[in-house]
Amino acid sequence: MFKRATLVLSLLCAASLAQAQLPAPVAQLMQKSGIASGEVGLLVLRGDAAVLSHQAALPMQPASTIKLVTTLIGLERLGPTFRGRTELRTTGDVKDGVLRGSLYVKGGADADLAGEHLEAMLRALRYQGIERIEGDLVLDRSLFQPARPDVGLPPFDESPDAYYNVIPDALLLNKNMLQLDMRATGATLQLRMYPELERVSVTSAMTLVERDCAKWEDGWQLPETRRAPDGHIEVVLRGTFPKNCNRSYSVNVLDRDDYVGRFVRRAWTDLGGTLSGRTITGATPLDARVLAAHAARALPEVVRDINKTSDNTLARLLFLSLGSLQGDPVDGSLALPGGEVTTFARADGAVRDWLRAQRIDDTGFVIDNGSGLSRVERISAQQMGSLLQAGLRSPWAPEFQASLPIGAVDGTMRRRLAGTPAAGRARLKTGTLRNVTAVAGYVPDANGNLCVVVAMVNSERAGDGRGRAVLDALVDWVARSGTTQAAALP
Numbered sequence: 001m002f003k004r005a006t007l008v009l010s011l012l013c014a015a016s017l018a019q020a021q022l023p024a025p026v027a028q029l030m031q032k033s034g035i036a037s038g039e040v041g042l043l044v045l046r047g048d049a050a051v052l053s054h055q056a057a058l059p060m061q062p063a064s065t066i067k068l069v070t071t072l073i074g075l076e077r078l079g080p081t082f083r084g085r086t087e088l089r090t091t092g093d094v095k096d097g098v099l100r101g102s103l104y105v106k107g108g109a110d111a112d113l114a115g116e117h118l119e120a121m122l123r124a125l126r127y128q129g130i131e132r133i134e135g136d137l138v139l140d141r142s143l144f145q146p147a148r149p150d151v152g153l154p155p156f157d158e159s160p161d162a163y164y165n166v167i168p169d170a171l172l173l174n175k176n177m178l179q180l181d182m183r184a185t186g187a188t189l190q191l192r193m194y195p196e197l198e199r200v201s202v203t204s205a206m207t208l209v210e211r212d213c214a215k216w217e218d219g220w221q222l223p224e225t226r227r228a229p230d231g232h233i234e235v236v237l238r239g240t241f242p243k244n245c246n247r248s249y250s251v252n253v254l255d256r257d258d259y260v261g262r263f264v265r266r267a268w269t270d271l272g273g274t275l276s277g278r279t280i281t282g283a284t285p286l287d288a289r290v291l292a293a294h295a296a297r298a299l300p301e302v303v304r305d306i307n308k309t310s311d312n313t314l315a316r317l318l319f320l321s322l323g324s325l326q327g328d329p330v331d332g333s334l335a336l337p338g339g340e341v342t343t344f345a346r347a348d349g350a351v352r353d354w355l356r357a358q359r360i361d362d363t364g365f366v367i368d369n370g371s372g373l374s375r376v377e378r379i380s381a382q383q384m385g386s387l388l389q390a391g392l393r394s395p396w397a398p399e400f401q402a403s404l405p406i407g408a409v410d411g412t413m414r415r416r417l418a419g420t421p422a423a424g425r426a427r428l429k430t431g432t433l434r435n436v437t438a439v440a441g442y443v444p445d446a447n448g449n450l451c452v453v454v455a456m457v458n459s460e461r462a463g464d465g466r467g468r469a470v471l472d473a474l475v476d477w478v479a480r481s482g483t484t485q486a487a488a489l490p
Contacts, residue, residue: 022054025473033466039459040470043381044478045389045452046445051481056381059364060456063431064310064372065440066379069387071303071403073354074318075396082299083332084109084321086171088121089288094130102135102277103291104284105264107143107171108333109321111314112296115174115195119267121292126271128291133268136277139260140284143170143324143335144343147281148256156373161222161251164373168317170324173260175313177250178235184208186243193235197262198269200254202235213245223253233258257281295332300399307403307429308411312371319370323347360386372431381454384440388452392442404429404441407475416472421446422479428453435460437467443475446482453478 022030022042030040041060044052074082085108092101105118141147150167159165166175174195180202181192193202209219219240226234235253261279268275296302299318306314321333323346328334336346348367355362365383368374391400405411408423412430417423422443431438438456445451455474457467 023052023474023477025477026470029466029470029473033470034461035457035459035466035470039457039461041381041454041456041458042474043385043452043454044474045385046449048389051451051478053381056385056454059366059378059380059383060458061375061433061436061438062372062377062379062384062440062456063433063436063438064312064315065384065429065431065438065454065456066367066370066372066377067306067310067315068384068391068429068440069351069367069379070315070319070322070370071306072387072391072394072396072400073351074322075299075303075400076354076394077322077350078299078325078333079327080298080300080396080399081329081332082321082325082327083295083297084111084317084325085296085332086110086113086117086121086294087284087290088125088292089284089290090135091285091288092135094128097129097131099125099130099133099135102138103133103275104138104140104282104288105171105260106140106284106288107169108335109143109168109170109317109325110172110294110296111302111317113171113173113294115263115267117294118173118263119271121294122264122267122271122273124292126273130291131273133273133275133277137261137264137275137279138282138284139171139257139279140282141170142283144320145324145338146342149320149344159222161253163250163252164312166252166313168313168320169256170320171260172256172313172317173263176252176254176256176259178202178252178254178259179248179250180237181246181248182237182241183246184241184243189241191237195263196266197233197254197259198265199232200235200258200262201232202237204237206237206239206241208243209240211240211242213242213247216242216245216247220249223251225253233262299327300396300403303399304403308405310372310412310430312373315371316369316373319347319351319367320344321347322350355383355387358386358390360390372433375433381456384454385452388440388442388454392450392452401427401442416468417475420472420476420479422475426453426475426479428475431456435462437462437471439471439475443478445478446480449482451478 042054043056087106089104179194183190221239224236323343325333366378404427405413407417407426426443428439428441440454
């Protein structure tokens with residue numbers, strides 16, 4: 001009994017020491033940058049031992065490090081063979097080259113659906129002898145409830161047209177992006193748009209100015225979308241653009257029903273087909289048969305894209321998939337039984353069920369969309385550290401670790417930690433929002449022991465590289481430390 005009490009007391013003293021002291025390089029940079037100790041949450045684990053713990057139980061804004069929650073639980077619950085699907089279905093009969101019935105484009109959270117894939121699916125219909133469709137074109141996003149999570153919501157920031165702000169749904173083509181090729185001479189601006197869509201054009205109301213081409217975005221303004229009474233849509237570019245400058249830029253400005261519907265109609269026409277009906281939204285009948293399908297890459301490849309480049313849209317799509325799909329070894333995925341509960345609520349429940357199964361306390365944990373593109377998401381360093389420990393035990397640990405950016409090598413870490421012992425060794429997910437910077441992942445110490453590292457800075461002083469410098473100093477300290485050195489802080 002006495003020995004047990006002594007052990008508990010020793011552990012409490014060690015934890016208190018770790019809490020009270022920060023590594024000197026970290027503390028110095030915090031002081032220099034004006035970042036208060038109460039604005040930082042840190043945790044370094046070697047095995048089950050806390051090497052460093054500072055406000056580790058405090059829920060903080062994680063920014064994109066929350067993607068680690070989404071991707072690990074995605075791998076654990078959906079499995080590595082999971083693939084989202086897109087299908088063309090119908091209940092109609094085909095006779096003499098005519099499909100007498102509607103064509104359903106059924107969305108299934110396909111992370112890779114690009115124009116070329118949908119074109120290939122339509123080409124498969126032509127190979128089946130279909131020339132004319134006498135029915136409606138029905139766009140089916142009913143896998144997610146609500147089908148359009150973005151309706152009525154304000155944009156996250158001042159750039160709603162930006163690629164990183166695209167909100168996914170079950171039928172997301174090209175991530176809803178229009179690629180604009182802009183070529184300016186000294187007097188004229190030529191525009192091209194990809195993909196080409198039925199009755200959609202792009203025009204310029206931009207003013208050509210004398211400016212360095214590298215700074216062309218300084219004059220960029222949110223494009224305007226005009227819909228004519230005859231249904232034609234005009235995308236109008238505004239602002240200024242440098243003379244003698246060539247640039248390509250992708251924007252999210254079209255309603256997604258317009259985007260998918262007009263893409264299908266244009267592609268079908270180019271293939272020599274005709275479609276007589278309307279473009280509407282709706283659910284695919286249960287007895288509709290598959291005419292053509294496309295499946296995304298296997299989940300580990302998608303997870304690698306999510307974490308290496310911090311892809312918000314794919315992360316949000318995976319999070320919603322947790323509330324709507326299950327893995328299937330044949331088809332890649334199958335829809336979960338429906339119900340009255342929203343897809344978000346089911347995804348949130350799936351995440352919390354997994355956390356609790358791992359004996360991770362979810363008190364104070366908030367997940368909004370699974371990408372970090374949110375001001376309400378919260379997680380403590382302790383919760384994130386426990387998740388990363390579970391990641392080491394996971395059967396999909398190799399796939400998970402392979403998805404993380406490597407210091408000074410690739411992804412969002414390619415320009416960080418160069419010339420330090422962590423270069424080429426640390427695998428860390430980054431997170432950045434206004435007043436937020438964070439890292440979380442795995443860092444080998446000087447003896448080759450793999451340490452779990454979580455660090456979050458929530459401070460008005462976190463910007464302009466100040467918060468990043470603090471975090472990089474911590475990672476460098478961990479990589480230089482060994483068993484003896486780390487035990488004796490700082």
